[in-house]
Amino acid sequence: xxxxxxxxxxxxxxxxxxxxxxxxxxxxxxxxxxxxxxxxxxxxxxxxxxxxxxxxxxxxxxxxxxxxxxxxxxxxxxxxxxxxxxxxxxxxxxxxxxxxxxxxxxxxxxxxxxxxxxxxxxxxxxxxxxxxxxxxxxxxxxxxxxxxxxxxxxxxxxxxxxxxxxxxxxxxxxxxxxxxxxxxxxxxxxxxxxxxxxxxxxxxxxxxxxxxxxxxxxxxxxxxxxxxxxxxxxxxxxxxxxxxxxxxxxxxxxxxxxxxxxxxxxxxxxxxxxxxxxxxxxxxxxxxxxxxxxxxxxxxxxxxxxxxxxxxxxxxxxxxxxxxxxxxxxxxxxxxxxxxxxxxxxxxxxxxxxxxxxxxxxxxxxxxxxxxxxxxxxxxxxxxxxxxxxxxxxxxxxxxxxxxxxxxxxxxxxxxxxxxxxxxxxxxxxxxxxxxxxxxxxxxxx
Ligand SMILES: Nc1ncnc2c1ncn2[C@@H]1O[C@H](COP(=O)(O)OP(=O)(O)O)[C@@H](O)[C@H]1O
Ligand SMILES: [Mg+2]
Numbered sequence: 001x002x003x004x005x006x007x008x009x010x011x012x013x014x015x016x017x018x019x020x021x022x023x024x025x026x027x028x029x030x031x032x033x034x035x036x037x038x039x040x041x042x043x044x045x046x047x048x049x050x051x052x053x054x055x056x057x058x059x060x061x062x063x064x065x066x067x068x069x070x071x072x073x074x075x076x077x078x079x080x081x082x083x084x085x086x087x088x089x090x091x092x093x094x095x096x097x098x099x100x101x102x103x104x105x106x107x108x109x110x111x112x113x114x115x116x117x118x119x120x121x122x123x124x125x126x127x128x129x130x131x132x133x134x135x136x137x138x139x140x141x142x143x144x145x146x147x148x149x150x151x152x153x154x155x156x157x158x159x160x161x162x163x164x165x166x167x168x169x170x171x172x173x174x175x176x177x178x179x180x181x182x183x184x185x186x187x188x189x190x191x192x193x194x195x196x197x198x199x200x201x202x203x204x205x206x207x208x209x210x211x212x213x214x215x216x217x218x219x220x221x222x223x224x225x226x227x228x229x230x231x232x233x234x235x236x237x238x239x240x241x242x243x244x245x246x247x248x249x250x251x252x253x254x255x256x257x258x259x260x261x262x263x264x265x266x267x268x269x270x271x272x273x274x275x276x277x278x279x280x281x282x283x284x285x286x287x288x289x290x291x292x293x294x295x296x297x298x299x300x301x302x303x304x305x306x307x308x309x310x311x312x313x314x315x316x317x318x319x320x321x322x323x324x325x326x327x328x329x330x331x332x333x334x335x336x337x338x339x340x341x342x343x344x345x346x347x348x349x350x351x352x353x354x355x356x357x358x359x360x361x362x363x364x365x366x367x368x369x370x371x372x373x374x375x376x377x378x379x380x381x382x383x384x385x386x387x388x389x390x391x392x393x394x395x396x397x398x399x400x401x402x403x404x405x406x407x408x409x410x411x412x413x414x415x416x417x418x419x420x421x422x423x424x425x426x427x428x429x430x431x432x433x434x435x436x437x438x439x440x441x442x443x444x445x446x
Contacts, residue, residue: 011187018179019172026171030164043108045153050108053137053149056083060139060147068145080152089138090148094127097135102126105135189217196224202425202445204232205296236294243290246283253280282396282410289416297339304334304373304444308363311347315355322355325380330365336373336446338424343444346420347375349413350428350440354379357399358437368446372426375442383432392430393418 007013056075060083063071072083097105105126123140139147192209199206208228209221257276263269309328316323354361358379366374384392384399391397398411414430421428426444433439 009187010190011183014183014187015176015180018183019176022175022179023172026168026175030168034164046104046108047111049135049151049153050105051112052081053151054109054112056081056149057137057139057147060085061141065143065145081149082151083147083149086138086146086148088146089125089140090127090136090146094134094136097126097128101128105137189213189220193220193224198425200228200231202423203299204228204235204423239290239293243287243294246286246290249283250280253283278410282412285410285412289412292342292345292416293419297342299337300340301335301337302340302343304336304338304375305331305365306333307340307344308347308365308375311344311351312361312363314348315351315361319355322360325360326355327362328365329363331367334365334368334373334446336444338444339420342420343424346417346428347377347442349417350377350442352409353413354381354438354440357381371445372443373446375444377440377442378433378437380435380437383436383438384430386432389430389432 007016060068060071068085072085075083096102106124109124125138125140127136127138128134134150134152137149137151139149141147196206196209206228208225211218211221211225213221253276257273257280260269260272260276263272305328308330312326312328316326351361351363354377358381360380362378364376364378366376388399392399393414394411395415396411398409414428418428421442421444424444426442428440428442431439431441
């Protein structure tokens with residue numbers, strides 16, 4: 001439940017938290033303001049009311065008893081104020097007002113100057129009607145009579161609600177808009193960093209991140225670029241080492257070959273020369289691999305379906321006897337970004353193995369899912385012993401078949417293929433099919 005309403009993106013989470021915070025603060029602020037306004041308004045009403053009531057009281061007190069009824073009858077006070085004389089305090093439909101209101105009206109009454117003889121309100125009783133907010137002031141006059149003044153405080157102003165609603169919405173919208181804009185700007189570098197890390201996974205030579213912006217962002221970008229540079233240097237150093245070793249082995253191999261020519265024993269000489277030949281092929285393959293790894297082929301937009309069919313066509317040209325056992329299944333076109341020559345080499349190595357060791361090659365290209373595209377290269381050969389499935393990716397590792405066959409390479413086909421695919425952010429794994437034969441599953445980011 002909680003997870004359902006809690007957004008996943010950092011920007012949305014921050015925005016939501018900020019908006020909730022802003023709304024709470026606004027509500028509290030506006031509520032305090034509203035209560036304050038109401039207090040001020042009530043105070044004004046009470047003062048106004050008391051002044052009018054006390055005015056009546058004063059007039060009545062100063063009028064002789066005989067003339068009071070006539071005076072009150074002639075009072076044209078309107079609906080919100082009426083006065084009458086009585087023999088006692090009021091009883092009946094009105095109840096005595098609760099203490100806080102009693103106190104408030106007393107205090108306001110005290111604000112009105114009465115003159116020395118009536119300067120206290122001991123003999124004032126307050127009654128109130130909760131329904132229509134009518135207040136009854138009952139004065140016990142010095143001569144023993146009671147004066148009842150019934151009054152209605154002015155109505156509460158009711159436009160507060162709308163005013164506060166509009167203010168609240170306007171302020172929240174403005175604050176929310178500003179926060180959203182700021183958050184989007186703040187979170188943008190995180191997205192850029194994620195994209196850069198993704199790009200680096202596909203291509204070590206990807207363009208560096210711009211190192212501008214706020215300090216923290218600039219620092220993160222600089223650290224990321226430095227890490228990318230170290231990875232590049234590390235890869236380059238390794239490749240350099242490999243090439244150097246391969247290169248330096250060539251001369252002694254040539255010398256050994258010359259020496260072998262002088263061997264007396266014909267059989268031994270032939271074997272020795274064959275071994276040296278193999279050694280030379282391995283060194284050449286290593287050098288070629290190093291050269292390829294060092295060359296930085298550009299990433300281009302290419303049609304993977306087209307490339308796969310080309311690889312199959314070329315395999316058919318090289319081995320016409322298996323041409324009718326090669327097949328492609330999948331979409332006619334599927335574009336992705338890759339290094340064309342490298343990718344072709346990797347796929348060719350897999351197809352060549354299928355043809356050489358499995359006698360056939362069936363390619364299936366699956367529709368992309370989850371940002372990855374899957375290619376399966378299957379054959380109908382003897383398969384690979386389960387314990388060997390991982391080891392075949394080790395450089396120079398060859399199965400017995402490969403050693404005996406003339407078509408076999410030096411055992412660099414699979415390591416090179418995997419190296420290239422991983423450099424593209426993809427991978428390749430081998431498995432044995434239930435019905436026999438090997439299935440090479442290639443994944444590539446689209
Ligand atoms: N489709 C396959 N079926 C059977 N064995 C295979 C298959 N693909 C590769 N292998 C085994 O893996 C070994 C390594 O393959 P690879 O690296 O291409 O080297 P190479 O082909 O030069 O021998 C091969 O010698 C072979 O024994
Ligand atoms: Mg091979």
